[in-house]
Amino acid sequence: MESKGEYLSRREPAQEQTAPARREMIRTENLVKVFPGGNRAVDGLTFSVYEGEIFGFLGPNGAGKSTTIMILTTLLAATEGRAFVSGYNVSRDREQVRLHLGYVSQVLAVDDALSGEENLWLQAGFYNLSRQERKKRVDEVLELVGLQQRRKDLVETYSGGMRKRLDIAAGLIHRPRVLFLDEPTLGLDIQTRREIWSYIRRLREEAGMTILLTTHYMEEADQICERIGIIDHGRLMVVDTPANLKKSLxxxxxxxxxxxxxxxxxxxxxxxxxxxxxxxxxxxxxxxxxxxxxxxxxxxxxxxxxxxxxxxxxxxxxxxxxxxxPSLDDVFLAFTGSELREEHGDKEKHMQERFTMRRLRT
Ligand SMILES: Nc1ncnc2c1ncn2[C@@H]1O[C@H](COP(=O)(O)OP(=O)(O)O)[C@@H](O)[C@H]1O
Ligand SMILES: [Mg+2]
Missing domain, CATH: 3.30.70.980 (YebC, transcriptional regulation domain)
Structure with a gap:
């Protein structure tokens, strides 16, 4: 498809010649976030995510996953350490960073009273694009998330999975190379989660995106991530492929x-x-x-x-x-000494919603 070709051909030439075999699309160095009151939500994170990789942060509620994503997406300032997205420093080159990344928060940001297409038109309006270009981009992202057929229908008639796919599509309008998905399948049933997984894989395979996602679902990390970082109390306990993690036991x-x-x-x-x-x-x-x-x-x-x-x-x-x-559950237990709970308490969910911001607009 020509629209997917657009994704594939977009490059940042300045950085390409020096690229080693695998280019670092996300990099953090000893990242720390201390919230007012002293809560050390992120406690010395150092990790890299390479081009074309799906990297998963797996950890329980309150582990520091969303806080890390918010620092990487420039929504929150780090207390210490440095972070880079697509080679740009997240605190010094914020505008560049924002242009290069897509962010889909834990909470849906689509408008029920509009059609899928209208939602995307609105989103496209935040960028300085010609009408023709906007139309092209809307078509392109609808295709990527499989919503072409339902584009004219009101979002209120969509299923939970379709809403989430639309939300992801809205985060792709500016053709980011790096996508941050915070708990992309939170609260969805297993069938719908699987469906979302196949679209996430597709973004990597057909659009060549680098994806950092967070999850507290073991199976999700196992099924779609090439590498997993197990995070607990703001610290990375281990980073490896799901297979190696299991073998490590x-x-x-x-x-x-x-x-x-x-x-x-x-x-x-x-x-x-x-x-x-x-x-x-x-x-x-x-x-x-x-x-x-x-x-x-x-x-x-x-x-x-x-x-x-x-x-x-x-x-x-x-x-x-x-x-x-050995399952990832066994691995998680071995590295953190606690079991990963699959379900959220309402209170925790409420807390998370409070801290979640809407998608980035540049
Ligand atoms: N704006 C904030 N102010 C104070 N504490 C916060 C804020 N945001 C998150 N926290 C706390 O930081 C810790 C990590 O939260 P979070 O990054 O949301 O974890 P996760 O996404 O892994 O569930 C939690 O203890 C949470 O209560
Ligand atoms: Mg979170």
């Missing part, structure tokens, strides 16, 4: 229980036997259950038959066996 997990009739001596012999097996990295008791253990192995599926064979040799029986590939 040391392999697959075999949960097993010894059969009820297994005596203590027999159990100790079996554990000894299992520990001698080269494919077993570690065995630990599972909580308070005397018969329950978990073994860590490099490749659960291949190791499971060996696991059974080792026990059969000494004639020890197990009752329940479950193979588990």
């Amino acid at each position: 040391g392999g697959d997990l075999i949960f097993f229980d010894f059969a009820a009739a297994t005596g203590e001596e027999q159990r100790e012999r079996a554990l000894q036997r299992l520990r001698e097996q080269p494919f077993i990295q570690k065995i630990s008791p599972r909580g308070s259950e005397a018969h329950g253990f978990v073994a860590v192995t490099a490749d659960g599926e291949a190791d499971l038959p060996r696991f059974f064979a080792a026990l059969a040799e000494i004639n020890v029986k197990v009752s329940r066996v479950t193979l588990k590939v």
Whole structure:
């Protein structure tokens, strides 16, 4: 499509020649935000997001995700440290930064009483564009979020997912190269979340955008992000690909229980036997259950038959066996010591809405 070609061909020539294999589109150096009253919402963040990447900030409520995004989008000043978007310093070159980024806040900013198209026309009006150019851009973004068919309908007739897609489209009118999506699927049902995910992927694949999103949904981070930064109390605990994060826990997990009739001596012999097996990295008791253990192995599926064979040799029986590939939940727990809650309390939601501003206009 020619409209997508526009996205692909937009470049900033001044920075291109020096570009290494992967260009840093977002970079922060020891970023700190202390709110009046002393709340250290962001506490020394250093990270980079590379061109064409979907990078996810995963963390619970109050972790500092939105505050970081607001600093990067120039809506909030950092207390310490530096940040760059598309090579521009967010505190010194604010206008340039704003031209290069799109920001879609946690809260919908579309007008229900207008059609989808009218909303976008309004948004396009904030930029100094000819009528013809505006029309082209509106068509282009409607296409990107799959709303061409419904463009003339009032937004009040749209589903939740369509509203969010329109909101994202409005953030794309000025053809930013870097897009910030704060909790893009907050409050949407899982079906609709999946649909939004496919559009987010499409923005990367067809428009070549670099995307930083925040989420407290584990599955979202796992499904669409190439790299994830786990953030808690304003600090990055770890940054890596979802696959590596899961691997960092040391392999697959075999949960097993010894059969009820297994005596203590027999159990100790079996554990000894299992520990001698080269494919077993570690065995630990599972909580308070005397018969329950978990073994860590490099490749659960291949190791499971060996696991059974080792026990059969000494004639020890197990009752329940479950193979588990570590989930991001397990990783999150390991790095932060707490579980990620999926749902917001109303109070927290209210707080977040209070701090959310409407989309940037340059
Ligand atoms: N304008 C503000 N003034 C004071 N405290 C704030 C303000 N905005 C956010 N906070 C606090 O900063 C911390 C991080 O908030 P936030 O960045 O919204 O987290 P997240 O987006 O990860 O849920 C929270 O403790 C929150 O209450
Ligand atoms: Mg937030």
